[in-house]
Amino acid sequence: MRLKGLESIREGDVLAKPVYDDKCQLLLAKDAVLTESYIHRLSQANVQCVYIEDELSQGLEFENVIPDTLKIKSINTIKQAFKTLSERKSATYTVGNIDAIKDVIESLMSAIYANKDTLFCMTELMGTDMYTYNHSAEVAILSMMVAKSMGFNNLFIEKIGMGALLHDIGKMKIDSSIVHKNSELTEDEYEEMKKHPQLGYDLMKEIYNISPISRQIILLHHEKLNGVGYPLGLEESDIPVHVRVVTICDIFNAITSSRSYKKKMNADEALEVLRVESVYELDREIYHHLMKVANIYPAGTLVELSNGQLAIVVKENKEAQTRPVVQIVKSGKRAEVLDLMEHLTLFVSRTVDF
Numbered sequence: 001m002r003l004k005g006l007e008s009i010r011e012g013d014v015l016a017k018p019v020y021d022d023k024c025q026l027l028l029a030k031d032a033v034l035t036e037s038y039i040h041r042l043s044q045a046n047v048q049c050v051y052i053e054d055e056l057s058q059g060l061e062f063e064n065v066i067p068d069t070l071k072i073k074s075i076n077t078i079k080q081a082f083k084t085l086s087e088r089k090s091a092t093y094t095v096g097n098i099d100a101i102k103d104v105i106e107s108l109m110s111a112i113y114a115n116k117d118t119l120f121c122m123t124e125l126m127g128t129d130m131y132t133y134n135h136s137a138e139v140a141i142l143s144m145m146v147a148k149s150m151g152f153n154n155l156f157i158e159k160i161g162m163g164a165l166l167h168d169i170g171k172m173k174i175d176s177s178i179v180h181k182n183s184e185l186t187e188d189e190y191e192e193m194k195k196h197p198q199l200g201y202d203l204m205k206e207i208y209n210i211s212p213i214s215r216q217i218i219l220l221h222h223e224k225l226n227g228v229g230y231p232l233g234l235e236e237s238d239i240p241v242h243v244r245v246v247t248i249c250d251i252f253n254a255i256t257s258s259r260s261y262k263k264k265m266n267a268d269e270a271l272e273v274l275r276v277e278s279v280y281e282l283d284r285e286i287y288h289h290l291m292k293v294a295n296i297y298p299a300g301t302l303v304e305l306s307n308g309q310l311a312i313v314v315k316e317n318k319e320a321q322t323r324p325v326v327q328i329v330k331s332g333k334r335a336e337v338l339d340l341m342e343h344l345t346l347f348v349s350r351t352v353d354f
């Protein structure tokens with residue numbers, strides 16, 4: 001299987017993963033053969049890319065830490081919680097929602113521990129209208145994996161996961177025309193958007209069954225180590241480690257996601273951006289943990305090698321993620337297999353999207 005942008009999808013392409021609508025209901029099942037009307041349905045639902053099965057990627061599977069069904073359940077719970085928490089229904093209702101989120105965190109934790117050697121990989125299963133919820137779920141999963149790699153205890157990891165799931169809840173209090181805008185924000189709109197950490201913190205302030213650690217994440221996830229962040233402009237030691245974990249995972253996930261107004265970055269490009277930013281703005285040590293848990297070149301990724309040859313990734317290398325096992329592509333067909341750990345003069349120069 002491999003990920004293909006909707007603009008390059010053709011009739012006859014076969015879906016390798018199901019696609020869901022904004023109610024988390026199945027839009028198209030796995031193995032569906034795409035027709036003109038199916039492609040139209042995908043574009044109506046604002047889906048940006050799908051996983052397809054083709055000759056080139058046949059037999060290539062990537063494992064993900066979190067099964068799709070659990071991810072959909074998490075997204076559904078977050079969506080429900082965001083709605084009711086922002087509507088400020090009765091206290092019992094709110095507490096119930098937080099409990100539902102705690103159950104999701106527990107399920108995610110069990111999945112992370114059960115698949116301990118599996119890396120994190122983006123799986124965009126729904127349209128961009130669901131961006132905030134999908135993004136919240138992915139930031140939570142990634143943050144918990146990074147926190148685990150850093151050796152934190154389970155209780156602390158769960159609180160980090162909870163903060164990460166709710167980090168953008170303040171966006172529910174911002175005009176949806178700004179939150180869902182399909183183009184870049186104006187200066188005024190950006191100023192408005194920058195209020196979401198404080199608005200989210202205010203929403204959570206009176207809720208007793210959420211830890212101060214999770215609340216701090218909601219308030220401080222846009223702070224930067226050199227003081228250029230918001231809302232408080234804190235610096236270095238004033239920014240707690242649990243906040244730093246979510247900040248870096250939030251940025252990584254945001255720049256590797258497809259939103260309608262910008263092209264998504266591949267994981268390798270995103271890590272390069274973060275590597276540069278981690279010199280001044282982000283935590284360098286956490287960056288290295290992120291590199292360990294994120295799958296840079298999942299199976300099925302088409303890449304160009306340093307000698308100009310096209311190749312498809314057939315297996316990741318957990319010890320040296322920048323050197324996967326690849327299969328050379330000649331005249332649209334898979335040819336010889338090379339383990340880049342054994343061919344040290346060759347390296348991946350870029351990911352190719354087609």
Ligand SMILES: [Fe+2]
Nearest residue numbers: 167168221222
């Ligand atoms: Fe945010």
